[in-house]
């Protein structure tokens with residue numbers, strides 16, 4: 562097995578001249594690229610997975626996805642790897658290769674509990690960093706390290722240090738949509754599902770909340786704690802307007818509008834419910850609205866539609882997150898074959914960043 566991997570490694574180096582093997586490739590070895598033909602065996606072995614997505618993936622497209630799905634699932638076993646996929650991943654990733662799916666908080670918790678040797682993050686870079694912080698001894702891979710986030714990119718560790726100088730003694734809460742460098746400078750992290758609880762847990766009159774100005778305002782509307790907000794925004798959610806949503810409601814007064822709290826307070830104000838991506842999915846599954854607008858990244862509507870079997874009609878204002886969409890089946894396969902791209906965190910800040918995430922998890 563080791564000899565085979567070494568040979569495959571040499572083949573890989575021929576295929577990518579000049580590209581050095583990552584530390585993960587040297588530790589785990591490189592495997593041969595599986596055959597990606599659409600064969601009767603692939604069709605048979607993936608038929609149960611196609612059943613899960615047939616409402617959202619046309620049958621003519623399945624022969625393109627299925628060989629990757631089979632190869633990835635085979636390689637996961639070989640590598641003792643798990644794929645953690647965010648709710649915004651495309652339906653073929655979310656339903657056919659992911660081991661666990663969820664919102665940022667669920668993925669962080671599941672990463673902390675993982676027993677796998679290798680974690681492949683179906684999501685953006687800050688999520689992979691969180692998985693690595695919680696699993697310092699494991700190999701964490703992200704299929705495309707350019708999968709960023711406009712929120713995470715809006716603030717640096719130096720910015721947080723300046724905020725602390727300006728507001729001495731005021732505790733700092735960071736949304737998990739931040740880099741490890743920022744997490745290392747703050748007191749505690751939060752996600753969209755626990756932001757209010759975390760802010761209030763600090764027992765302070767004022768709290769610095771970063772980097773999402775809209776999540777900050779949406780939390781401010783529900784608490785007496787004075788929130789000092791950074792000016793970041795999600796490039797996907799800030800595009801929705803209350804005016805557009807009111808048009809949907811004018812067309813169909815019975816329509817249910819569910820928004821993510823990264824939207825503006827005006828959008829949240831005209832919505833029937835606002836919550837994290839997992840809370841939005843729960844709302845649809847438990848309340849079973851007839852028609853719904855999910856005011857968030859639009860792959861999520863496909864994923865919920867695949868799971869809820871057609872009862873709810875999804876009206877889709879389709880805003881895609883270009884960063885989430887960088888993660889594809891071919892790139893996930895490359896990750897598992899070549900063990901790339903490995904997520905590493907500067908040891909000088911990893912301990913402090915981990916403590917900020919762990920404090921959030923410990924609050925339950």
Ligand code: 13P
Nearest residue numbers: 664665666752753837838
């Ligand atoms: P959730 O934690 O609600 O899944 O949100 C993450 C995110 O990036 C939303 O844009």
Ligand code: SF4
Nearest residue numbers: 710711795796797882
């Ligand atoms: Fe970041 Fe917005 Fe994309 Fe979520 S949807 S990952 S907040 S850019």
